[in-house]
Amino acid sequence: MQDKNITPQALWVKLAFRLFFRELKRGELTIITAAIALAVLTVLTLSSVTDRIGQSIEQKSNTFIAADRKLGSAHPLPDEYKTKSKEYLLKTADQIFFDTMLFANDNLQLSSVKAVSKEYPLRGELIIKDDLTEQANDYAVKTGPTPGNIWLSESVLYALDIKIGDKVELGAMNLIAQKVLVEEPDAPFNIFSASRRVLINIEDVPATQVIQPGSRVYYAMLFAGDEDNIVSYYKWLKPKLSENQSWWGVKDKQSWLSGSVNRAEKFLLLAGLLGIMLAAVAIAVSAKRYCENQYDPVAMMKTLGGSRSNVRKIFVLHLSLVTIFAIAIGLLFGFALQLIAVDYLSQSMDQALPEASIRPWFIAIATGATCALMFSLKPLLDLFDIPPLRVLRRSLGDSIAVSKLHLLLSALTIFSLMLLFSGQWMISSILFLSSAALVGILYGISRLLFKAGRGIGLSPGSSWSLAIASLQKRASANSVQLVSFALAIKLLLFLLVLKNDIINDWQSQLPVDAPNAFLVNVTHEQLDPIENMLSAKGISTTGFYPTVRGRLNAVNDELLARDYSEQDNEKKDEEAKSGIGRELNLTWLTEVPSQNEITQGKWFDTGVTGEASVEEGLAERLELKIGDSIEILIGSERFNAKVTSFRKVNWSSLKPNFFIILSPDLLSSFPATYISALHVPKESKKSLNVLLKTYPTITMIDVDSFIKQIRSTISQVSIAIGFVLVIVMFCGGLVLISQVQASLQERMQEVVILRTLGAKGRLIKLATLYEFFLLGLIAGLVAAIFSDIALLLVQQHMFELAGKLHPMIWLVGPLIGAGFVSSLGYFMIAKTLKKNTSDLLRVLS
Structure with missing residues (x-):
C-alpha cells in the first residue's frame, strides 16, 4: 500500500539508492569506486605533501636572508x-x-x-x-x-x-x-x-x-x-x-640556493602532475567498465516498461552516489596517508612541516568529480541507448564504438586538471603532448601487432600460441591496456631518472672536497710563501687568480651608461647604452677555467694580443657579438679588447668566476691582488690562524657554514623527492591493477571455455603469464623511448640541466615493464586460476 503512494519522482530516486547499496554490497562497484578514490587519494596526498614540503623548503631557504x-x-x-x-x-x-x-x-x-x-x-x-x-x-x-x-x-x-x-x-x-x-x-x-x-x-x-x-x-x-x-x-x-x-x-636572487629551491619545487610539481595523469587513466578505464556492467540492468528496466528518461535519471543519480562515496573514501585515506607521510618526513628532516592550505582538498574533490563526470559521459550516453532485446541477445550493445568527441573531451579534461594543479602552461604541455604522442603511436602499433599475431605460426598447443591468440582476440582491449601500462611506466621512468639527474647535479657541484674557504687580497710577493705554507699543511687550492678592478666603459666606441646620483639630483643619461653600473673584477688567464665552457668563438690564440672572453649572460645583456670591441677603464687608463669568445660559467661552483677574462698582454702590467679557493679539512682550520697572524692584510672567507646549510637543504629536498617518488610509483602500480581488474571477468570466461575444451591448468597459467609478459615488454620499450624524449625537453627548458639521452633506460624499461606487468598480472588472476569451473560459472552468473 505504501509503495502505491510513492510519486514517480520518489520512485526513481529510491531505485537509484537501492541499486547503489545492492551493487556496493555485492562488490560490483569496487573498480570504479577504487579508481575515483585513487584519483582523490593521489591528488590530495601529493598536493598536501608537496605543498607542505614546498613551504618547508622555502622557510628553510628564507633563513639565508x-x-x-x-x-x-x-x-x-x-x-x-x-x-x-x-x-x-x-x-x-x-x-x-x-x-x-x-x-x-x-x-x-x-x-x-x-x-x-x-x-x-x-x-x-x-x-x-x-x-x-x-x-x-x-x-x-x-x-x-x-x-x-x-x-x-x-x-x-x-x-x-x-x-x-x-x-x-x-x-x-x-x-x-x-x-x-x-x-x-x-x-x-x-x-x-x-x-x-x-x-x-x-x-x-x-x-x-x-x-x-x-x-x-x-x-x-x-x-x-x-x-x-x-x-x-x-x-x-x-x-x-x-x-x-x-x-x-630568496628565490628572486640568482644564487646557487635559489636555483636549487626552484628545481626542487618544479620536481614536486611534476610529481603532482604525474599523479593526476595516472589517476585520470585509472578512472577512464574503470568508468567505461562500470557502464558496460550496467548494460544488462538497463535492458531489463526497459523490458519492464522503464522509459529512457527514467533510466537516465536513475543512473545519473546512481553514478553521483558512487562518485560522492568514492570521493569520501579517497579523502579519508588520502588524509591518513599524508599524515603518515608528513610524520615520516618531519622525523627525517628533523623539523615540523607547516600546515597545508585548503587548496589540496579543493583540487582533490574537483579532480574526482570532474574525472567521474567527463570520463563517464559518453559511456553513460551509450548505456541509455542499450536496446531491450539485449535480455534475449546478450551481444547487443557490445559493439558500441568509442566516440572521438569523448576521447577529445577526456584529453582536454586531463590537460585542464594538470593546468589547474600546476598553473604553468609549459610544464603541463610538455608532459601532456609527450604522453598524447605515446598514446597515439602505441595504440596504432599495438593494433598492428595484435592483428598480425595469427601469422606467426606457432605450435597450436603451446602456451605462446595461446597467449598470442588471446592478444589478437582482445586487440582493442589489449591496445587500451598496453597504452595504460606504457603511460604508467613512462611517467615512473621519467620521474625516477629526473630525480637522479637533479640530485646528482647538486651533489656534483658540492663534492666532499669542495672548496670551503677563500683567500683574498694576496699580493704577488706573498704568493710563494703562502703556497708553501698551505702545501706544508696539506691544504689544496684551485690555484691563484690575479684580479684587477676595472670598468667596462664602451662597446664598439659607444659609451655605456655610468652610475648617477639621485641624491645630488643627477639625471640618468637616457641616450647611453645600458651598462654594468659597477666596477668588475677582471683577470687574465692563458687557459679556460675548468668550471667554464666556450659556447661561441674560440679561446685566446698564442701570440695574438688584445683579446677578451665574455660570460654569455653579460654578452646577451649588452648585445655583444664575436668580433666586437670593448673598452676597459682602469683608473685613468683605458684600452680596447676584441671579443673572441663567449663562456658559459658555472656560478654554482665554489671557485672564483669572472664576467670578463682578458688575454695576459692587456692586464699583466697592472698591479693585481690574487684570490684562491681552498679546501681546508676541519682539523687544519686552527692552523690557518698562523697564516692570518703572519699576513694580517690577507682576507680569509670561511664558507663552511654556507656549504653546511646548502647540504642540509639538499638532504631534506632529496628525502622529500624520494618520498614523493614512492607515492607516485604506488599510484602507478594501482593504475596497472585497475587495468587488470577491468578485464578480469572476460578472462574468467576464457578460463571456463579453455577448461571445457580440455586445456590443462599449466598451459593456461603459462599462456596468461606470457600474455602479460609481451604486454609489459612492448609497453616498457615504448615508454622508455618517449620518457627519454620528454626528459630531454624538460631538463633543458625547466631545470637548466644539460639535456642528455639515457640509453640505459631503453634496456631497463622493457625489462621492468615485462617483469612488473607479468608479475602483477599473474598475481591478480592467480586466484581465478585456482577456482574450479563450477565456482567460476557461479561468479559469472
Missing part, C-alpha cells in the same frame, strides 16, 4: 613602510650596512659592519662563541648584540690583536668586544666583498658618527609573516617603491 622578504635601498627607508606592515601582521627588523675602519691596540682594520635592530634575525639563528680558545663551543642565539657591544668575526679579532672584553673604537664610539661572530643566516656569499664581518646594535649607529653625507651605506628592512599577508602588503607597497628601492625573496 633572515626573513621572508627583504626591502633594500642606498637611502634611508620611510617609516611609513614599517608602520603599514603592522596592519598586515608582519614582523619587521632593520639593518644598516657600511664599511669602516676599526681601531684597537694601535691596530686598524677595514671591516664590513652590519647594524641590526633587536628583532633580527626574523628567520634562522646567529651562531656565536664566547672566546677564541679551543675549549669555546659554538651556540645559537635568536637576537643580536645589545647597545654598547660589538660582535667580531675571528679574522677581525686576529687582525686587531685583541681578545673578548677589550674595547674597539668604531668612529666616535668605543664598544666592548662581547662575542665571536661565527655565522650569520644572511651573511653575503661574495668572495670579492669585505669578509671582516662585524655586528653591532642599530641604536649605536648615530653615536659612532660614521655615516655622513656622501657615505656609501645600504639600508634594509626585513619582513616575515604569513605568505598571503606578505603578498597583500606588497600590493600596497609596490606603487610606492622608487627605482633605487628593491624588494626580493
